[in-house]
Amino acid sequence: MKFTQLGEFEELVLLTIGALQDNAYGVSIKNEIQDKTERKVSIGALHSALNRLEKKGFVNSHVGGAKAERGGRRKRFYTITLIGQQALLKNYQLRTDLIKLIPNISIDR
């Protein structure tokens, strides 16, 4: 299989899914991203990213957890696959390697 790229927003979504663990579905991912980054995420943009991530094999999904506040409809939960985890680690590694090469930069500025 050809190596698939992870877009900036996709990476953010993937990280959030990992962080939310068992409770990663549309609304919770959206809220989490908005809290952490203060950027507005539309449901459309999120689901389209989730759809791409699933196609690339970075996440798996299953339905369940119907609740009254959703009008009795079910949720689609997402979990990271092994490939997804590797892609995240790879990106992380790349960034730390590169950031070390920049002189005079420190995290606690």
Added chain:
Amino acid sequence: MSREKKHIPKFPKWLLRQFCRKEHLEIFLGDLEELFYQRLNTLGPKKARRAYFFEVVSLFRPFALRRIRFAFISNQRIMLSNHFKIAFRSLKKNKFYSFINISGLALGLAACLLVLAFTQFETSFDQNHPHSERLFRVNQTNVWAPEGGFMASTPPPLAAAILKDYPEVEAVTRINTPGGRLVRYTGENGELVAYNESSVLAADSNFFDFFAFRLQIGDPQTALVGPNKVILSPEVAHKYFGDQNPLGKTLEFGENRLPVEVSGVTFPQEDNLHFHFDFLLSMPSNPNVEKFDWSWIWTQMATYARLNSADSELALEEKMSALTNLYVKPSLSRLGMNFDDFIKNKGGWNFELQKVSSIHLGSQGIGNRIGPIGNIAIVQLLRVIAVFIILIAVLNFVNLSTARASTRAKEIGVKKAMGAMRKSLIQQFLVESITVTLFAAILSVGILHLLRWTITYFSGIEISISQFWKPELLLVFIPIPIIVGLIAGIYPALYLSALKPMRVLKGNLSTGMKNSALRNILVTAQFTISIALMAGTVLIYQQLRFIENKNLGFDHENVLVINNAEKLGKQIESFRNEVRQFTEVNAAAMAMDMPGRGSWEDFFTREGSNIKLSISQNKIDEHYFSTLGFSIVAGRAFEEGRGDDKNGLIITETTARLFEWENEEALGQKIIYPGYPEDLRVIGVAKDYHLQSLRQEIMPNMFFHLDSKMWGDQRVVAIKYNYSNEDQLLSKLEQSWERMTDNVPFEYSFYTEEIGQLYAQERSLSGLFSIFTGFSLFIAIIGLIGLLSFSTEQRKKEIGVRKVLGATKLQIFTLLNKQYLGLFLLALLLAMPLSWQRMQAWLNSFAYRIDVSVFVYLLAGAVVIILSLASVSYLSLRIASTNPAEVLKDE
């Protein structure tokens, strides 16, 4: 549960069901519903419903869309594609008429879209502040204007008072205007950067809780805490510091070089906010604020309040009337001022709340201390004009399609004979008209950019391009061509589809009186609109000419004003004297200020009477009157070498009249200014002049000597120059300036331009009107050409016969145009009552104005009629001079 559910808007939900794939539908609907109830709690139902809608729109993406299955092809679909085919063919066949329709509608749509973008921008101000629905500005009675009214300037202690006294007020913040400053920065290598900065504000430390400015560098919680901190705009940060990090650097403010630490830099500031700043000082950096902490008359603040609920606005306004007795009166008596005297004619000292989101368009008269305001009148006017222009284009379409019905009659007859239903014919014609408007819509996007450029060029109104592609705007714009197409198409469709097949196939289609009457009405309507707009253009232009040519009482031509001359210090006099020696200079004078820039009012009384007047004062030297051409009606102006002149006064005629003196009688009288150490005596009476724009009446005015002890430290130098080389003069002036100052930037203005700026709004209105009038006239005229070319085509034979029987060219020409001339005159009559009232209302905003005369309409009518006849005369002349043999030979 089910009652709550009603809150979810039905239409977007239905829309989602229509386009979304079955496998995603349940999840999406669930997510949306959950989000909706979340938002219901935080944002309220209105915003939650709006957000729901936009979320649905955001789901309109390829992966979620249902596949269109081509398997089912109904008759409907085939008919529709057939309609389109016929529409294209008929457009291609009648290129000339298609051109008229499409270009007219395209211009109309472009105007419409532009106005839409402009109004969208103008109404989008201040929506994004935190809790903007509960955010208010506190206004108070304008105690500085003789006629009262409200103003947006309030005293420093107001904010604390309302926060303490009223539980409805959740939080308050203030913005102060310390005024422009000279700002310096000395870099690490000793290089000096200095500019005169005009956009300087000061704010309380909770500023960022109130307003939608965000910091890219610095901490919003602490950046404005404590004295001598400043936040910069990114442009200014770059101007002073280049690519260095400005945080913690020190800038020097003002003449005394107050060191101020940079504590933050904002993100680029949004355009649609009611104020912007380059420098935002922390409030204690302006020592005056603390000094006047007790004063309810030092109105140097904009005060903002966040209420605990938007509903408490009215109740709170009511309660705030108590502030006057509680605080204002004691504060005034501390100053030794009589409250009742002061507030006379102003209708009491009141406070009101104004929603921050309504500041931009709702502050006519109130003003905005800290930024420019918009003009709702222009927004409304543009809306009306855009509708008119598109109306003219629609009428063209209706006219041409019904007039040319006979050319389609055979087609309709055959279709009906073959069994076409009326409904399907109506559909066909509507598809045709919508096709035309869709073409026009595409074309209009191109025209739009041309138009935007033209408007900016002629009227100075900038319409931001970023507004055009906002989703909200596109959602509004996309249906417009379709709606316009339907409106334009519906009458022709009904008319054409009602033709009787038997009659038309037999070939005797009477064009009918009824329809030509309708067309006459529509043409009249078009030209009524055009003439009304033209009359508006003429009138605005006349008033503008009147203003520009009116003698203001002084001479502003060829005058150069050097600003900030007080920074020359003691050298100002030697500067003036040096400048007077230049060959390019006729005269030079020093003063505190120039007419037209604002007024410096204070209260004065006279000896022997208790008349108390608020008079605007200026301080001038001995050369001022001669340099600017003021004239004296009694006594004399200040003269050189007379030491006692420094306690002399020159008053204007109006001042003398209000003090109940004849001009001559005023000379030698004593005017009293409380606290002034010496006697002030009138030495001269000057002819009245216009200190302010011609919108205002002439107010009382007087001149102190520059060496008097009256307050006012600002200085300007006014230079009257002759028609020689301006560049050379400027460079000479700058050399002298630099020699006498210590790195103070040299700033000047051409006085005539500055006076012209007072009427910038009128000038932009005039430009705007001319453009839109041109548009409407152009569309109406091409419609007329279309109609006339068609009717001459129809009457070819008739004209041929007339010519054979001996009619002259002139007779034929009159025959063809006579009918329209009557319509034009009718339109002229109708246009008068339509616009008279509006024009009067506009003129009433000027104290000095022209009158609306019939002449305006005659001129407008003449322009419209001559232009129209000139453009159609080519057609009429051509037909009048054809050889009758040509048209009569066949048959």
